Amino acid sequence: MKKVFCIGELLIDFVAENQGKDLSKAKEFSKKAGGAPANVSCAISKLGGESLFIGCVGDDPFGTFLLRILENEKVDISSAQKSDTFTTLAFVSIDADGERDFVFSRGADKELTYDSSLKSRFENNILHFGAATALLGGSLEETYNRYLFDGITKNAFISFDPNYRVDLWKNKEDVFIRKCHPYIEKSHLCKFSLEEAQLLSGKDNLDEACQVFHEMGTQIIVITLGSEGTLLSTANFSKTIPSIKVTPKDTTGAGDAFIGCLLQQISQHSKFENVLADEKLLTNMVARANKAGAITTENFGAIESLPTLQQLDS
Template sequence: MKNVFCIGELLIDFVAEKQGNDLAKANNFTKKAGGAPANVASAISKLGGKSYFIGCVGKDPFGTFLINTLTKGQVDVSLAQRSDTFTTLAFVSLAEDGERDFVFSRGADKELTYDRRLSKLFKDQIVHFGAATSFLGGSLEDAYLRYLQEATTNNSFISFDPNFRADLWKGTENIFVQKCIPFIEKSHLCKFSLEEAQLLSGKQNIEEACSFLHQLGTKIITVTLGGEGTYLSTPSIQKIIPSIKVSPVDTTGAGDAFIGCLLKQLALATNLDTLLSNSGPLENMVQLANKAGAITTTNYGAIEPLPTQQQLDQL
């Protein structure tokens, strides 16, 4: 089984306890471990895979809480870094009109520095780039790009999830698109939401969007469609893989559970060319990943509801 290295942010999500109000009216918040790459690493480990988290948190109690959370979930944090800068925080609520109210206080995640030791560790393994904050500057952005080069030259299987956050890119979406292109060009697998696929391609039609993104270089595209399932696109497959029916209570982390489950299965695969030429195994992988994402929505939070392999096997 290949190791999966997940690079990016690990942060505190302060979630307003009383939903339906904007943050100005929220009084009580629940502390949750967050950050898409950390969620993906946790999903992989919970399913019995081997994941590493590469990111930076502060030398403060919140940073310690986050590292302890990943360690408890059997994610390898030996490559994580600690900074004197305070741990990154996010405050989230759902307003009455259904729009998310979001305040982001960026801190230690931007302090991640390049570690030359990773070059040898990446060889023939899986490297997942899934940081929402990776293109916002700081040494993280430089390290992110250098790790892409290292993964490319070391025959890594490269996975990319842009994790677009509209709140962070208002008025500068074109900059976000340009920064994503090198990763789409080099990745074997890209996971997009429908909004991301449309933004990055400039196409509204999902088939046209995927065709454009394939032309940039990526071979496998998954576009998550919520309860409808996932649109899978490769040189030989273009179809929706349906999901299972659940009663969702919190969709936080569903996409991370999906890509984590898919990467765990890919860590067991031996030949990418076989997956691309024979649609069956890859379709089955996506179908199982859909189940992982669906299960995660049936409880609150991003890490706690992640399914075990036993839960998936029982479905």
């Protein structure tokens, strides 16, 4: 089994209670652990995989809370760091359809520093880059770029999820696109939402978008389409794989559950080439990942809603 190293932010989601999408009307919030790479690491571990989280929290009660959550989910937190900067916070509202609206108060996640001892551990393992805050500058972005280079030199399987957040990139979309492209070029697997695929490819048509990404270098592309399933594309085939029917309460973490489940399955195989060459195997993997994402939407909060093996197999 390969280990999956998840690199990026870990933060507090304050989820508004009993209201629609307008945060100005919210009066009560529930404290939840969040951050896409952290969610992915928990999804992998919850399904029996080996995950290690690389990120930074504040040396404060919120940071302690977050690391304890990951540890309870059996995620390896030995490479997580603490900073004197306060833990990053996100205020989240959820509308009647389970869609989210974010406001960020950025803190310690940007303080992650490079650890040269990790390079040797990357060899022949999986590196997952979740980029919600990682490309906003600071030490985190520099560290992120260095780990990408380390992963390439150590023959790691590279996975990338841009985790585009509109509020973080207003009037700077061109910068986001420019910073994402090197990761798309170097990744074996890229996971996009519909909005991300269109933004980063410059194409409205998804077949054309996939062609752009393949020409850039990505070998496996998955574009999540909500209730319609997931578009899976390789150099040899393209198909939309349906999901299961659910009534969503909260879509927070659904994409992270999806990519976590997919990476957990890939980690079971000694050679990536065998996965890439097997259309039936890849199709079944994505179908299972669709189910993981769908199950996550049936409850509030990301990590506590991630499915177990028993739920996926039922």
